[in-house]
Amino acid sequence: MNGFEFQCGTKMIFGKDKELxxxxxxxxxxxxxxxxxxxxxSIKKNGxxxxxxxxxxxxxxxxxxxxxxxxxPRVSLVRKGVEICREKDIDFLLAVGGxxxxxxxxxxxxxxxxxxxxxxxxxxxxxxxxxxxxxADILTLPAAGSEESxxxxxxxxxxxxxxxxxxxxxxxxxxxxxxxxxxxxxxYQTACGCMDIMAHAMERYFTRTPNVEMTDRVTEGILATVIxxxxxxxxxxxxxxxxxxxxxxxxWAQNDMTGCGRQQDWFNHGLEHQISGxxxxxxxxxxxxxxxxxxxxxxxxxxxxxxxxxxxxxxxxVEMNFExxxxxxxxxxxxxxxxxxxxxxxxxxSEAGIGTEKFEMIADLMTNKGTHTCGSFYPMNKGDxxxxxxxxx
Amino acid sequence: MNGFEFQCGTKMIFGKDKELxxxxxxxxxxxxxxxxxxxxxSIKKNGxxxxxxxxxxxxxxxxxxxxxxxxxPRVSLVRKGVEICREKDIDFLLAVGGxxxxxxxxxxxxxxxxxxxxxxxxxxxxxxxxxxxxxADILTLPAAGSEESxxxxxxxxxxxxxxxxxxxxxxxxxxxxxxxxxxxxxxYQTACGCMDIMAHAMERYFTRTPNVEMTDRVTEGILATVIxxxxxxxxxxxxxxxxxxxxxxxxWAQNDMTGCGRQQDWFNHGLEHQISGxxxxxxxxxxxxxxxxxxxxxxxxxxxxxxxxxxxxxxxxVEMNFExxxxxxxxxxxxxxxxxxxxxxxxxxSEAGIGTEKFEMIADLMTNKGTHTCGSFYPMNKGDxxxxxxxxx
Numbered sequence: 076m077n078g079f080e081f082q083c084g085t086k087m088i089f090g091k092d093k094e095l096x097x098x099x100x101x102x103x104x105x106x107x108x109x110x111x112x113x114x115x116x117s118i119k120k121n122g123x124x125x126x127x128x129x130x131x132x133x134x135x136x137x138x139x140x141x142x143x144x145x146x147x148p149r150v151s152l153v154r155k156g157v158e159i160c161r162e163k164d165i166d167f168l169l170a171v172g173g174x175x176x177x178x179x180x181x182x183x184x185x186x187x188x189x190x191x192x193x194x195x196x197x198x199x200x201x202x203x204x205x206x207x208x209x210x211a212d213i214l215t216l217p218a219a220g221s222e223e224s225x226x227x228x229x230x231x232x233x234x235x236x237x238x239x240x241x242x243x244x245x246x247x248x249x250x251x252x253x254x255x256x257x258x259x260x261x262x263y264q265t266a267c268g269c270m271d272i273m274a275h276a277m278e279r280y281f282t283r284t285p286n287v288e289m290t291d292r293v294t295e296g297i298l299a300t301v302i303x304x305x306x307x308x309x310x311x312x313x314x315x316x317x318x319x320x321x322x323x324x325x326x327w328a329q330n331d332m333t334g335c336g337r338q339q340d341w342f343n344h345g346l347e348h349q350i351s352g353x354x355x356x357x358x359x360x361x362x363x364x365x366x367x368x369x370x371x372x373x374x375x376x377x378x379x380x381x382x383x384x385x386x387x388x389x390x391x392x393v394e395m396n397f398e399x400x401x402x403x404x405x406x407x408x409x410x411x412x413x414x415x416x417x418x419x420x421x422x423x424x425s426e427a428g429i430g431t432e433k434f435e436m437i438a439d440l441m442t443n444k445g446t447h448t449c450g451s452f453y454p455m456n457k458g459d460x461x462x463x464x465x466x467x468x
Numbered sequence: 469m470n471g472f473e474f475q476c477g478t479k480m481i482f483g484k485d486k487e488l489x490x491x492x493x494x495x496x497x498x499x500x501x502x503x504x505x506x507x508x509x510s511i512k513k514n515g516x517x518x519x520x521x522x523x524x525x526x527x528x529x530x531x532x533x534x535x536x537x538x539x540x541p542r543v544s545l546v547r548k549g550v551e552i553c554r555e556k557d558i559d560f561l562l563a564v565g566g567x568x569x570x571x572x573x574x575x576x577x578x579x580x581x582x583x584x585x586x587x588x589x590x591x592x593x594x595x596x597x598x599x600x601x602x603x604a605d606i607l608t609l610p611a612a613g614s615e616e617s618x619x620x621x622x623x624x625x626x627x628x629x630x631x632x633x634x635x636x637x638x639x640x641x642x643x644x645x646x647x648x649x650x651x652x653x654x655x656y657q658t659a660c661g662c663m664d665i666m667a668h669a670m671e672r673y674f675t676r677t678p679n680v681e682m683t684d685r686v687t688e689g690i691l692a693t694v695i696x697x698x699x700x701x702x703x704x705x706x707x708x709x710x711x712x713x714x715x716x717x718x719x720w721a722q723n724d725m726t727g728c729g730r731q732q733d734w735f736n737h738g739l740e741h742q743i744s745g746x747x748x749x750x751x752x753x754x755x756x757x758x759x760x761x762x763x764x765x766x767x768x769x770x771x772x773x774x775x776x777x778x779x780x781x782x783x784x785x786v787e788m789n790f791e792x793x794x795x796x797x798x799x800x801x802x803x804x805x806x807x808x809x810x811x812x813x814x815x816x817x818s819e820a821g822i823g824t825e826k827f828e829m830i831a832d833l834m835t836n837k838g839t840h841t842c843g844s845f846y847p848m849n850k851g852d853x854x855x856x857x858x859x860x861x
Contacts, residue, residue: 076712078483082642083476089729090471249475286709288696289716292689300682316679319469323682323728335716336482 076286076336083330085223086249089323091315093253094126094213097169098134104209104248106167109138110160112180113171114145118215121259127171127213139163146358147230147237147351148175150194156183157193160208170212170247173268174219177212178227181245184208196240197229203242213251216260217322218268218359220275220329222250230352237348252326254318262309266418267359269305269321273298274343274362275328281382281452284337291385294333297324298390305418342450343369346460349437354429363420364427367412368466373453374404382452383407424467434464469679469729476723478616479642482716484708486646487519487606490562491527497602497641499560502531503552505573506564507538511608514652520564520606532556539751540623540630540744541568543587549576550586553601563605563640566661567612570605571620574638577601589633590622596635606644609653610715611661611752613668613722615643623745630741645719647711655702659811660752662698662714666691667736667755668721674775674845677730684778687726690717691783698811735843736762739853742830747822756813757820760805761859766846767797775845776800817860827857 088100101109109131118124131138141156159165160183168180186193188206195201214222221227226241260268280294301324307317327333346369347361373379384400387393387407396402412422421427438460441449448454455463481493494502502524511517524531534549552558553576561573579586581599588594607615614620619634653661673687694717700710720726739762740754766772777793780786780800789796805815814820831853834842841847848856 076709076716078486080479080481082479086473086475087728088473093471286712288713289689289693289720292693293686296682296685296689300685303681316469319679319729320681323469327682335480336712 077284077338079336081331081335082243083223083246083332084248085246085330087223087252087326088249089252089319091253091255093251094123094256095130097127097211097213097251098130098132098136100249100251101131101136101167101169101211102134104167104211106136106209108163108165109136109167109169110141110156110163110165111138111169111171112141112144112156112176112183114142114176117259118171121256123171123213123215123256127169138169139165144172144176144179146175148179150182150197150229150231153179153182153186153193153197153229156180157186160187166208168208168210170210171215172212173214173216174221177210177214177221177247178219178229178239180210180212181221181227182229182240184210185242185245194231198236198238199240203240203244205244207242207244210245210247211249211251212247213253213256214322215256216264216268217257217325218271220272220325222247222252223326223330225331228348235352237352250326252322254315254322257318257322258313260312262312263357263419265308265312266305266420267357267363268325269301269418270359270363270415270420272301272321272325272328274359274366276333277366278341278344279334279337279339280386281340282337283452287337290333290335290337293327295386295389297328297333298386300324302390302414305414309418338451340450340452342452342455345441345449346437349440350424350429353433353437354427356427356429360420360427363415364422364424364467365463367408367415367422368463370408370411371405372459372463372466374401374408376453379453380404424464431464431468434461437464470677470731472729474724474728475636476616476639476725477641478639478723480616480645480719481642482645482712484646484648486644487516487649488523490520490604490606490644491523491525491529493642493644494524494529494560494562494604495527497560497604499529499602501556501558502529502560502562503534503549503556503558504531504562504564505534505537505549505569505576507535507569510652511564514649516564516606516608516649520562531562532558537565537569537572539568541572543575543590543622543624546572546575546579546586546590546622549573550579553580559601561601561603563603564608565605566607566609567614570603570607570614570640571612571622571632573603573605574614574620575622575633577603578635578638587624591629591631592633596633596637598637600635600637603638603640604642604644605640606646606649607715608649609657609661610650610718611664613665613718615640615645616719616723618724621741628745630745643719645715647708647715650711650715651706653705655705656750656812658701658705659698659813660750660756661718662694662811663752663756663808663813665714665718665721666694667752667759669726670759671734671737672727672730672732673779674733675730676845680730683726683728683730686720688779688782690721690726691779693717695783695807698807702811731844733843733845735845735848738834738842739830742833743817743822746826746830747820749820749822753814753820756808757815757817757860758856760801760808760815761856763801763804764798765852765856765859767794767801769846772846773797824857824861827854830857
């Protein structure tokens with residue numbers, strides 16, 4: 076186990092009807108002028124919007140609204156939010172939505188105190204300072220884990236480029252998590268969210284750091300719980316307990332508790348960011364295509380087989396083939412593919428309507444034209460990435 | 469899963485040599501006048517004391533010292549600490565030790581701002597206020613989990629009575645956890661600590677709340693990790709990785725992450741508090757005697773068998789006996805007893821030199837003379853407790 080620092084002070088307020096307390100909770104944290112940030116019409120359709128407005132008014136809080144956050148959230152809206160915060164003297168950001176909405180608020184929260192263009196912070200040109208407007212959220216989509224994480228991902232649609240930044244001060248101060256708010260999620264979004272959660276677990280699981288037993292076991296627990304509850308949530312979208320388990324997993328998979336003391340990989344997220352920079356594909360769908368293919372690619376590498384087999388046995392309940400651990404690893408990957416398929420997610424780029432035309436460019440971007448490698452569990456060079464992309468085709 | 473709130477903002481600073489940064493870390497948190505609290509001579513023998521003093525001086529911090537904390541820490545020392553804090557205008561408490569030292573600091577931290585006697589807070593006569601002196605620690609004994617927990621346990625040796633109180637503000641602001649500092653722990657203390665960690669996991673695991681899959685799995689992971697690493701640490705006290713796993717488990721077993729969304733039991737801690745009120749027995753040793761006996765007692769109760777069998781299968785790797793789940797449960801208990809025995813801990817009260825003379829009094833105290841029950845997984849009445857005590861004899 077490596078040395079590490081870990082701190083996550085986000086207050087998790089979990090359970091039925093908890094969104095009703097949002098006004099009072101904001102006041103406890105000293106809010107007086109709130110910017111309410113959300114996406115499109117879904118929170119208006121399901122009644123959440125009205126509840127939030129009522130709670131803010133009841134608490135006597137001043138508030139402005141900023142709707143319009145889209146998946147792969149855009150820097151243009153972040154810039155707009157920064158202006159509103161300055162003009163209206165906003166002292167608290169309330170995100171109502173999923174990772175895109177929360178990430179938009181996170182970027183804004185530091186952008187307000189930065190004199191230059193907020194893209195400097197997002198792209199890493201400038202490091203974030205110590206000042207930020209606090210962020211809280213009402214979570215409606217278990218997926219990104221942004222409700223407790225210390226980072227955000229924003230796209231500049233004009234370049235195009237999708238990238239992110241982080242700070243220990245970026246974690247939301249509180250997060251309201253009511254599983255009932257996810258009852259109306261369409262099956263495809265539910266499945267994409269679960270794939271994102273599993274990916275966050277696996278990006279940390281696949282490590283070369285030895286002796287990480289406790290964090291491995293928590294990660295295996297997250298994966299097993301998602302695998303068990305995703306089919307239930309798809310079968311019955313109003314299954315409170317399945318939705319609750321998935322919601323809790325989403326947070327714990329990404330608050331970095333399971334990343335403590337280990338090198339993490341993140342090759343698949345890097346690849347997905349490139350792909351979704353060029354194509355309009357849901358983050359979870361991109362990960363559903365890349366992760367099993369990447370694992371398949373690694374199942375031919377002797378040094379990767381033990382961990383792949385461990386996951387197969389402990390998470391996918393494959394019986395260990397002691398004579399041929401590679402077969403065990405491959406059976407685990409097969410079961411992951413089955414879950415993805417049964418959940419209605421794509422397994423190939425062509426299923427997602429994506430061709431081969433950008434493969435060379437993607438591989439170049441990820442390796443700085445073949446001069447670098449990507450990932451740490453198995454450092455992928457340009458040739459590896461091209462092979463993998465063909466496997467994903 | 470029940471609704472819940474969870475917040476744990478303690479910063480975990482984990483790894484080799486991390487204690488060397490304690491002065492700088494205290495300054496980051498605004499400390500200027502520190503009270504250094506510790507137990508006896510062990511931190512002087514192993515060099516930790518000198519390192520801490522050096523770090524405090526290097527950082528230019530004023531500090532006073534309060535040694536003399538004993539296991540089952542005493543309110544008399546808490547009172548003395550409160551006086552020192554007031555006289556010397558202390559603004560930060562630094563605990564160097566295990567749960568007893570940290571708990572002493574926690575009680576002091578609220579006592580300073582309470583006008584009456586601190587025992588009012590400890591015994592629950594008065595609720596703690598919103599003001600407290602911040603506490604940080606350098607952990608030397610993985611056991612109580614006080615390094616992230618929101619509660620403390622203090623004894624009044626004159627009554628005698630052992631009780632505790634808590635507050636969301638009671639969690640330490642940071643905790644320095646260097647597994648190397650536990651290399652010199654004697655085998656008996658190592659085993660007692662691990663038993664305490666397992667007990668914290670099990671007090672939450674045994675619940676009647678249905679649908680608590682994710683938290684069950686984390687708890688099972690904690691138990692499996694301790695079971696795997698305790699024999700290694702006993703075999704080779706300088707096994708860094710085994711010590712590191714145990715240290716991490718100790719924190720996660722008691723920061724209440726695994727208690728989220730469920731009713732908890734705590735019968736065994738209640739029983740142990742009574743026993744150690746009358747007899748001089750290490751907390752972990754008391755739990756080693758009571759827990760397997762309690763589980764044995766419950767293995768005759770139809771409604772308790774499924775959870776006992778789940779633990780046996782998932783934690784102790786017992787093969788499920790589908791025809792007779794009770795046998796599965798009993799095999800799990802047998803394996804717990806084997807671990808306890810092999811670790812050098814007692815399995816009966818007589819092994820610990822404790823007779824039967826106080827049984828009636830203990831059962832009376834726990835049930836208010838037979839009018840109440842204790843615990844929630846299986847509410848234990850006075851007769852149950854007497855039966856259990858006979859099983860423990």
